[in-house]
Amino acid sequence: MSAEYTEAMDWLDDIKWDADGLVPVIAQERASGDVLMFAWMNREALALTAARGEAVYWSRSRQKLWHKGEESGHTQTVHELRIDCDNDVVLLKITQQGHEPGIACHTGRHSCFFQRLENGVWSAVEPVLKDPERIYRK
Amino acid sequence: MSAEYTEAMDWLDDIKWDADGLVPVIAQERASGDVLMFAWMNREALALTAARGEAVYWSRSRQKLWHKGEESGHTQTVHELRIDCDNDVVLLKITQQGHEPGIACHTGRHSCFFQRLENGVWSAVEPVLKDPERIYRK
Numbered sequence A, B: 001m002s003a004e005y006t007e008a009m010d011w012l013d014d015i016k017w018d019a020d021g022l023v024p025v026i027a028q029e030r031a032s033g034d035v036l037m038f039a040w041m042n043r044e045a046l047a048l049t050a051a052r053g054e055a056v057y058w059s060r061s062r063q064k065l066w067h068k069g070e071e072s073g074h075t076q077t078v079h080e081l082r083i084d085c086d087n088d089v090v091l092l093k094i095t096q097q098g099h100e101p102g103i104a105c106h107t108g109r110h111s112c113f114f115q116r117l118e119n120g121v122w123s124a125v126e127p128v129l130k131d132p133e134r135i136y137r138k
Helices: A003-008 A043-052 A132-136 B003-008 B043-052 B132-136
Strands: A022-029 A035-042 A056-059 A064-067 A076-083 A090-096 A115-118 A121-124 B023-029 B035-041 B056-059 B064-067 B076-083 B090-096 B115-118 B121-124
Touching: A022 B035, A035 A043, A035 A056, A035 A090, A035 B023, A043 A056, A043 A064, A043 A076, B035 B043, B035 B056, B035 B090, B043 B056, B043 B064, B043 B076
Parallel strands: A022 A090, B023 B090
Antiparallel strands: A022 A035, A056 A064, A076 A090, A076 B115, A115 A121, A115 B076, B023 B035, B056 B064, B076 B090, B115 B121
């Protein structure tokens, strides 16, 4: 890794990584303001996200880098990276690619936050825009 | 605790609490769509939030319930509770009370996400709306 590259990564040292070396990340659609998903990044994922201008997360379940959209084609173009006052949460302003309107959720919905508490029950209040079988079957 | 009360809390059992019994929470301003802050809740905090219609978080640093605005007066009226597809993240649609425009951040800014990555440096890009000394000094 060149000295230039290392220096250019100083902003990564400003992040307060948790005990697992991760930081929580909120992905917000720039055009609509909708919160589309929540995931995690490690240092490498955040560096790649900034370098590529596309969201790369860390999959805690699979314990590996997860280039969002690598299977579905539903990539996320990153316009802005923000951190909060404690430097321990990242907010991405993105455009959800691959479908109109964008599909961020593996269930085929626009947003992962499609369940609303109504009369003491979580109810799905957003439509499935595309059958997940058709999203992930090549 | 009455049987009715216990039954009415079934929706809390749907949450996938983490190893510490917590769930991450995103607070989004309903009117603007702005993501104002990120915090954590335990079961009691989420139950209280729903019951009161005001955000009550769990402070990990102080290890106690934290009724947002208890010192500052900057409470959060909760209009909607949502969870994501994995049932392990909560999204609140709120109105930030106590100041116009709303101040969610302890630095006196509208949103906690006021630092944007610009040319490899995190830059504060939102103004302080009220001096924190004046927010917290009674």
